[in-house]
Amino acid sequence: MSEPKRIVLNDDGWIMSQIMTPVTTAVLKERIVDTYVDSGLDTLSWCMGDTGRQRYETLDILAQPNYLPQGRENDLAAQNLRRLIDSDGGPVTIFTKFCHEIGLKFLPSVRMNSHYDRSVADDVGSIRQDHPEYLLGQADEEFVPNTTQWGIRTGLDYARPEVRSHVAALVIDLFERFDTDGVELDFMRHPAFIRVEEAYGSRHLITDMLRRIRARMDEVSASSGRDLEILVRVPPTLADSARIGLDVETWIREGIVDTVAAGGGFIPLHAPVEEFVDAAQGTDCQILGAIESLRPATEEESVQAIASRLYEGGASGLYLFNFWHKSADWKRRVLNVLTDPDRLARATKRYEMEYMERLTPNDLHSYAFRYAVPAVQLPVGLGFNLTGRGTGLSLTIGDDVERAAADGEIAWCTLELGFSDISAEDEIEVLVNGVPLPSETATRRFGTWSRQEWTKFPDRLAEVDYDGGVIEYELDGPPFRKGENEIEIRTVMRTVMKGEILSLRHVELQIEYDV
Structure with missing residues (x-):
């Protein structure tokens, strides 16, 4: 236990x-x-x-x-x-x-x-109102709008000993x-x-x-x-x-x-x-x-x-x-x-x-989040690579899928990929840990697909549409393993009618157990 x-x-x-x-x-x-x-x-x-x-x-x-x-x-x-x-x-x-x-x-x-x-919020606190000299941006400074420095300028500057003393006492x-x-x-x-x-x-x-x-x-x-x-x-x-x-x-x-x-x-x-x-x-x-x-x-x-x-x-x-x-x-x-x-x-x-997309600043205080949070893997463009290898993504999971599958405990397992600018004429090959997924049994849906995404507080969630398609693989004996997994996606054929780079925007692995 x-x-x-x-x-x-x-x-x-x-x-x-x-x-x-x-x-x-x-x-x-x-x-x-x-x-x-x-x-x-x-x-x-x-x-x-x-x-x-x-x-x-x-x-x-x-x-x-x-x-x-x-x-x-x-x-x-x-x-x-x-x-x-x-x-x-x-x-x-x-x-x-x-x-x-x-x-x-x-x-x-x-x-x-x-x-x-500070110019529009009435919830900024007396120390920021009473001591503008304690802020990261000073009154006589000009910042380029929508930059990190502009976005964080209204916060307290911990380089000031007065600020650190105030916070420590609090x-x-x-x-x-x-x-x-x-x-x-x-x-x-x-x-x-x-x-x-x-x-x-x-x-x-x-x-x-x-x-x-x-x-x-x-x-x-x-x-x-x-x-x-x-x-x-x-x-x-x-x-x-x-x-x-x-x-x-x-x-x-x-x-x-x-x-x-x-x-x-x-x-x-x-x-x-x-x-x-x-x-x-x-x-x-x-x-x-x-x-x-x-x-x-x-x-x-x-x-x-x-x-x-x-x-x-x-x-x-x-x-x-x-x-x-x-x-x-x-x-x-x-x-x-x-x-x-x-x-x-x-x-x-x-x-x-x-x-x-979820890390894109949409109001002033969210610039600090973007400043502190590193980039992630999606979306990713899927061009034709010179070596013939596909684009590799890493997905770490905590499930011991191999053992559960061997014990007959997996009810179903699916891998869903969402693309923008994909059409039925495009051919994609997907490998998980070097094992090709069977394309002949994959389900393909083309046209507009959507997912819920964070928008702006307090609206929180909204459906966002993408023009492209979704490919779903039902996995018997899933090639995923506990820990880090590599998902490799290769563009085998691209329709000549499309000038845009094929873009992968969504990767979702679902596992349900028969218990």
């Missing part, structure tokens, strides 16, 4: 501003905490705001009994915060109590930066004054902290800030007897983390952090969780694979596939972001499968490779 996996789930604080019903202590218990009863969840992290604006019982707010932010008297979040403070101490106090009562750990989550537009307060189980530092909201040209060379600055936080946490732990944790969520590779100023390898090696959630969840199948696992060898640091509730991780079959791949890479658990909206039934059903590797092994899976 396999050891259960740890699941941490982040709630982004939606309830404070997104429902018209007044938020009370009872509402927090019923709408949030009680939905995790018997779910297998280990830790709830709850977003208390960011480094600029906080939505919890800070000392500043407690010192002002009638406090509401200036100009925000009609703001739902401010009203709900005041109500919760007056009734039961405030949301961090309330969540800590209720989580501990049902056996959950509780971590307040700090968003380590924000890059919303973080320390969350485990010093409250009975929490530590703190989460969310470096993926939003991942830009030092000017682009200075970030790598200045990565020691944030490390120094974390050493200060770690030292104080150790003091609090020793005096109180509490087992306290620093969890960090960081970009999906060690190199990208270091490039933007986050020396995660040093944090792990020195024991500065206890848990690393690797990746923002944007590219969970493509993210090399193995390199974080390797960096943590010989330490007590726990590595979690990150999944965000974005397409394709919106259906449980896809979540199960991603979890299986991350466990195959050595992750000791999962970090789930933006899954707070799922029903209590979904949480009990799905999370209990994700914690149990034996049940997960025979759960239906849908491995869908990530594509670059």
Whole structure:
């Protein structure tokens, strides 16, 4: 019997501003905490705001009994915060109590930066409003629109000692004054902290800030007897983390952090969780694979596939972001499968490779995501290669398909490829791990095909059409294996009527077990 996996789930604080019903202590218990009863969840992290604006019982707010932010008297979040403070101490106090009562750990989550537009957003926080000199972009600077520097210019600049001192004090307060189980530092909201040209060379600055936080946490732990944790969520590779100023390898090696959630969840199948696992060898640091509730991780079959791949890479658990909206039934059903590797092994899976369109910035703060997240394999152009070899793609899976097939446990297995600018006259050859797939039994559909894609918040998902076709292979005795697989696609013949390069936009492997 396999050891259960740890699941941490982040709630982004939606309830404070997104429902018209007044938020009370009872509402927090019923709408949030009680939905995790018997779910297998280990830790709830709850977003208390960011480094600029906080939505919890800070000392500043407690010192002002009638406090509401200036100009925000009609703001739902401010009203709900005041109500919760007056009734039961405030949301961090309330969540800590209720989580501990049902056996959950509780971590307040700090968003380590924000890059919303100060000219239009009323949620940017006083430090950014009061100290524009602390920002990554200065008032007298001009940036080329739609560049990275332009997109991140409204965030706090951690090269400033005033910013690091402010953030360290904010973080320390969350485990010093409250009975929490530590703190989460969310470096993926939003991942830009030092000017682009200075970030790598200045990565020691944030490390120094974390050493200060770690030292104080150790003091609090020793005096109180509490087992306290620093969890960090960081970009999906060690190199990208270091490039933007986050020396995660040093944090792990020195024991500065206890848990690393690797990746923002944007590219969970493509993210090399193995390199974080390797960096943590010989330490007590726990590595979690990150999944965000974005397409394709919106259906449980896809979540199960991603979890299986991350466990195959050595992750000791999962970090789930933006899954707070799922029903209590979904949480009990799905999370209990994700914690149990034996049940997960025979759960239906849908491995869908990530594509670059989902990483295209569509509003100001998403430029930081594109800055921190590496490119992925799709879409890819399929021209005629000079060597005769096809285009190779890598797909890592956690399923032991070979053994399951030998034991007669595979109900069905399909590989689906979606193309743009393909026609019936085009001939494609596909090989998996060097084994050609039988083209004569493949199903072909030409014309318009569609898939759901992330669009723009809050619309989230929409059907996006492509002009081309889909080829689906039903696989008996699938040539896929546990771990990394190579999918090679060769253009054998291309219609002379087509001038465009054939483009592969969609790769999906589905596995269902007969159990």
